[in-house]
Amino acid sequence: MAKVKIQVRDVSKIFGSHPERALKMLTDGVDKTEILEKTGLAVGVVSADFDVYEGEILVIMGLSGSGKSTLIRCLNLLNKPTTGTVTIDGEELTTADHKQLLQIRQHKFGMVFQHFALFPHRKVIENAEYGLEIQEIDPATRKEKALEALQLVGLEGWEDSYPHQLSGGMQQRVGLARALAVDPDILLMDEAFSALDPLIRRDMQHELISLQARVKKTIIFITHDLDEALKIGDRIILMKDGKIVQIGSPEDILENPANRYVEKFVEDVDKAKILTVGSIMSRAKVVAFPADGPRTALHKMQDEGISSIFVVDRDYTFRGQLTADKASEAIKNHQKPIDHFYERSLQTAKVDDPINILFPIMAETTRPVPVVDSENNLLGIVTRVDLLTCLAEGGND
Numbered sequence: 001m002a003k004v005k006i007q008v009r010d011v012s013k014i015f016g017s018h019p020e021r022a023l024k025m026l027t028d029g030v031d032k033t034e035i036l037e038k039t040g041l042a043v044g045v046v047s048a049d050f051d052v053y054e055g056e057i058l059v060i061m062g063l064s065g066s067g068k069s070t071l072i073r074c075l076n077l078l079n080k081p082t083t084g085t086v087t088i089d090g091e092e093l094t095t096a097d098h099k100q101l102l103q104i105r106q107h108k109f110g111m112v113f114q115h116f117a118l119f120p121h122r123k124v125i126e127n128a129e130y131g132l133e134i135q136e137i138d139p140a141t142r143k144e145k146a147l148e149a150l151q152l153v154g155l156e157g158w159e160d161s162y163p164h165q166l167s168g169g170m171q172q173r174v175g176l177a178r179a180l181a182v183d184p185d186i187l188l189m190d191e192a193f194s195a196l197d198p199l200i201r202r203d204m205q206h207e208l209i210s211l212q213a214r215v216k217k218t219i220i221f222i223t224h225d226l227d228e229a230l231k232i233g234d235r236i237i238l239m240k241d242g243k244i245v246q247i248g249s250p251e252d253i254l255e256n257p258a259n260r261y262v263e264k265f266v267e268d269v270d271k272a273k274i275l276t277v278g279s280i281m282s283r284a285k286v287v288a289f290p291a292d293g294p295r296t297a298l299h300k301m302q303d304e305g306i307s308s309i310f311v312v313d314r315d316y317t318f319r320g321q322l323t324a325d326k327a328s329e330a331i332k333n334h335q336k337p338i339d340h341f342y343e344r345s346l347q348t349a350k351v352d353d354p355i356n357i358l359f360p361i362m363a364e365t366t367r368p369v370p371v372v373d374s375e376n377n378l379l380g381i382v383t384r385v386d387l388l389t390c391l392a393e394g395g396n397d
C-alpha cells in the first residue's frame with residue numbers, strides 16, 4: 001500500500017462572513033445556488049474527504065465552478081478551510097502558525113497555473129529561479145538548480161530568452177521549471193495545460209507522464225477535460241457543486257460511473273472530446289508557401305518523404321495542396337511560383353468536428369486531410385493511419 005502523503009478530512013470552504021449559516025443549510029440539504037441567493041455566501045467545497053498517495057498523479061476533474069481550484073488551494077492553505085483538517089506527512093497544516101505555513105508552502109509545494117504567470121521582464125532563467133529567490137538561496141546555487149529544472153523540461157539553451165520570445169507551450173514549461181526548481185514534494189497544477197493548443201497540449205501531457213517517471217513527485221492536477229484526466233491520472237476525483245461525487249481509477253470512472261452526473265460527463269466527453277478530429281490529428285511536418293518555387297516545394301516533400309504538401313500563407317491560413325507530380329511538371333515547364341498552380345478546392349475538417357466527418361472525405365482521397373480552426377488556420381493533418389489507429393484503440397488516443 002502506498003504511503004499517504006496528504007490527508008484531507010471533512011474539508012469545507014465557504015466564502016463570505018459567518019459561514020456557519022451556509023454549513024447549517026448544507027446539512028439541511030439546501031443547494032449551493034439557494035444558499036448564495038439567501039445568504040450571499042459562496043459554497044466552494046463541501047466535506048471533501050480523501051487521501052493523496054505519495055508518487056501518484058491525482059486528477060481533480062469537474063465542470064467550471066465545481067470547486068476544483070478552491071479544493072487545490074485548500075491543500076496548501078492558500079484557501080483556509082472553513083472546517084476540516086489537512087495533514088501533510090503527518091503534520092497538520094490547518095493548525096500551523098503563519099511562519100510554519102510559509103515554510104511548508106515554499107518547500108513542499110510547487111504550483112503551476114493555467115495562465116503561466118511569468119514575469120515578462122525577467123529572462124527564462126530568472127523566472128525559473130523565482131521560488132529559490134524567495135527562499136533566499138544564494139545566487140550560484142539558485143542558478144544551478146534553475147538550470148537543472150530547465151533541462152528537465154527540455155528548455156536547455158533558452159535561459160537568456162524572455163517569455164514573449166517563447167511559444168505558449170514553452171512558456172508553460174518555464175512555469176513547470178519554476179515549480180520544479182525548488183524540488184518540492186508536491187506539485188499542484190491548476191488547469192496547467194488548458195490554455196495550450198491541442199497538439200502542444202498532448203505533447204505536454206505525454207511529457208508530464210515521462211517527467212513524473214523521473215522525478216517521482218506527488219502531483220495533483222486539475223482539469224475539466226476527461227480525455228486529459230484519463231490520460232494522465234492514476235486516480236481521478238470527480239467534483240460537482242463543491243462535492244466529491246466519485247474517486248477512482250480512470251477505469252473505475254469509465255466502467256462504473258457513480259451517478260448520472262458522472263455518466264453524463266463521460267458520455268458528453270466521449271462524443272465531444274475524445275472523438276474529435278483535433279484529438280486524433282498529427283502535426284503537418286512541413287508546409288509550402290504560395291511564393292515558394294516548385295523546386296523548393298518538391299525539396300520539402302522529398303525531405304519528409306511525402307508525396308503532397310499543404311500550402312498556407314505565412315500566418316498559416318490554409319490555402320490548398322500541391323502534389324509532387326504537379327511540382328515536377330511545373331519544373332519541366334519552367335512555371336513558378338506555386339501560387340499559379342496549386343490545387344485550391346480541397347475539403348478540410350474542423351478541429352472540433354467529430355471524426356465521422358472524415359470518412360466520406362477519406363473515401364475520396366488517400367492523401368491526408370487538412371485540419372483547420374474556425375479562422376481557417378491550418379492546425380494539423382489527419383492521415384489514414386491516424387484514423388485507423390484511433391479506431392483500433394476504440395477512440396482513446
Ligand SMILES: Nc1ncnc2c1ncn2[C@@H]1O[C@H](COP(=O)(O)OP(=O)(O)O)[C@@H](O)[C@H]1O
Pocket residue numbers: 015042043044062063064065066067068069070071
Ligand atoms: N474568492 C472567492 N470568493 C467568493 N467565491 C469564490 C471565490 N473563489 C471561488 N468562489 C466560488 O466557489 C465556487 C467554486 O469555484 P472554483 O473553485 O474556482 O471552481 P473551479 O476551479 O472548479 O472552476 C464557485 O461558485 C466560485 O464562484
Ligand SMILES: [Mg+2]
Pocket residue numbers: 068069070190191
Ligand atoms: Mg478553477
